[in-house]
Amino acid sequence: MANTLQLNHWNKNNQGMLMSMYNAPISNNAWQRKIWSKIAHKQTRISSKSPVMALNNRNIDYKKGVKYLVDNSKDMKMVPWEFVLPIPEGERPSMAIDGSIPVIDLSGLNGPDEQRLSTIHAISSACAQWGFFRVTNHGIKVSLMDEMVQVVEEFFNLPIEEKMIYGSDDVMDPVRYGTSLTTTRKHNLHWRDFLRHYGGLIPHTYHLWPTNPPAYRDVAKDYLKEVWQLAVIVFGAISEGLGLDPDYIESSLGDEGTQLIISNYYPACPEPNKTLGLAPHSDHGGLTIVMDNGITGLQIKHNQTWYSVPSIPGTFVVNLGDFVEVLSNEKYKSVEHRAIVSAEAARISIAVGHGPEMDAIVQPASPLIKEKSESKYRPIVYKDYIRAQQSTIKRGKSALDEIMNN
Numbered sequence: 166m167a168n169t170l171q172l173n174h175w176n177k178n179n180q181g182m183l184m185s186m187y188n189a190p191i192s193n194n195a196w197q198r199k200i201w202s203k204i205a206h207k208q209t210r211i212s213s214k215s216p217v218m219a220l221n222n223r224n225i226d227y228k229k230g231v232k233y234l235v236d237n238s239k240d241m242k243m244v245p246w247e248f249v250l251p252i253p254e255g256e257r258p259s260m261a262i263d264g265s266i267p268v269i270d271l272s273g274l275n276g277p278d279e280q281r282l283s284t285i286h287a288i289s290s291a292c293a294q295w296g297f298f299r300v301t302n303h304g305i306k307v308s309l310m311d312e313m314v315q316v317v318e319e320f321f322n323l324p325i326e327e328k329m330i331y332g333s334d335d336v337m338d339p340v341r342y343g344t345s346l347t348t349t350r351k352h353n354l355h356w357r358d359f360l361r362h363y364g365g366l367i368p369h370t371y372h373l374w375p376t377n378p379p380a381y382r383d384v385a386k387d388y389l390k391e392v393w394q395l396a397v398i399v400f401g402a403i404s405e406g407l408g409l410d411p412d413y414i415e416s417s418l419g420d421e422g423t424q425l426i427i428s429n430y431y432p433a434c435p436e437p438n439k440t441l442g443l444a445p446h447s448d449h450g451g452l453t454i455v456m457d458n459g460i461t462g463l464q465i466k467h468n469q470t471w472y473s474v475p476s477i478p479g480t481f482v483v484n485l486g487d488f489v490e491v492l493s494n495e496k497y498k499s500v501e502h503r504a505i506v507s508a509e510a511a512r513i514s515i516a517v518g519h520g521p522e523m524d525a526i527v528q529p530a531s532p533l534i535k536e537k538s539e540s541k542y543r544p545i546v547y548k549d550y551i552r553a554q555q556s557t558i559k560r561g562k563s564a565l566d567e568i569m570n571n
């Protein structure tokens with residue numbers, strides 16, 4: 166996985182860390198601040214030792230975002246070199262669509278016993294074989310989904326000064342507008358701008374969320390609440406599929422768990438085969454619930470092949486994260502995924518991750534382990550797992566390998 170991209174020397178050593186920076190949540194309490202300050206310190210150290218040029222040696226002013234760059238370039242015909250991510254032939258973004266990507270009709274969970282069990286069985290086999298599935302009849306109003314895409318789009322369409330209010334290199338900031346993977350480190354840039362912040366049933370950071378567009382806070386609050394409830398339903402089905410109590414995973418999230426929304430904006434790209442919106446990664450939480458604005462761009466790796474996941478309005482896709490892979494003792498797999506970009510249109514995706522509280526211990530569920538020796542992973546505190554992801558020099562799913570028993 167680590168070598169799938171022919172990265173330049175600097176990237177070989179640092180890209181994995183950048184990727185995991187992307188996946189990591191933003192700190193909002195003391196111990197998180199401690200971790201993040203260590204990471205920030207480490208970044209500064211590597212940065213100052215790194216032979217590559219400082220960020221301000223770049224030819225372009227990229228910190229304002231790719232959208233700003235494209236909007237302010239007259240008829241851009243080529244991807245600027247800073248964004249070129251050379252990908253070997255076999256790893257090239259392909260638009261091949263696999264009709265067999267699992268689709269789960271969640272209304273089955275409310276049906277008679279037989280239907281409920283077959284829905285749980287379908288979720289279980291999707292988790293085992295793909296680590297990924299699409300859900301329909303999920304109970305969230307399409308009008309709310311549309312409103313959410315609308316406010317996110319309006320946010321990205323704001324004048325740059327308004328977006329930059331939230332612009333930050335500080336990974337500790339609870340609300341951040343940014344671009345690529347991070348703006349603090351030299352790396353091959355990715356064709357993506359983002360807005361990210363915490364959600365949660367009690368959204369402690371609500372007062373910091375964007376005030377513009379004016380509807381943003383209210384729509385996002387409603388949306389995140391509904392998506393949290395959906396996550397709990399899916400966690401319940403996953404628990405049952407593993408033969409655990411239905412609330413096993415929900416309880417293992419701790420008092421509040423962690424919900425993080427990442428809205429991605431991938432502008433239309435003049436040379437989509439030369440760059441990526443997001444490089445391959447798995448999410449470190451339990452599950453991520455994703456929707457988009459109708460433009461296809463998400464790809465998942467299944468049996469060593471990249472598959473495009475068609476955008477289907479009104480549905481969500483669900484990515485299993487590392488937390489569930491560990492909890493299931495590898496019965497279920499977190500999915501490696503990436504985002505490609507389109508020549509025709511800008512793509513917006515809204516990914517909401519759900520994981521345990523930071524002090525939770527990530528480990529296989531005890532009812533699944535008869536003897537200690539059966540455990541495929543060493544227990545790790547969630548925040549330490551995140552830290553491990555940050556210090557890895559590899560990408561893809563390499564952080565999981567580190568806690569795997571041989």
Ligand SMILES: O=C(O)CCC(=O)C(=O)O
Nearest residue numbers: 427429455463504514516
């Ligand atoms: O754009 C997408 O569909 C994927 C986004 C994603 O993987 C993420 O934000 O973690």
Ligand SMILES: [Fe+2]
Nearest residue numbers: 447448502516
């Ligand atoms: Fe992701």
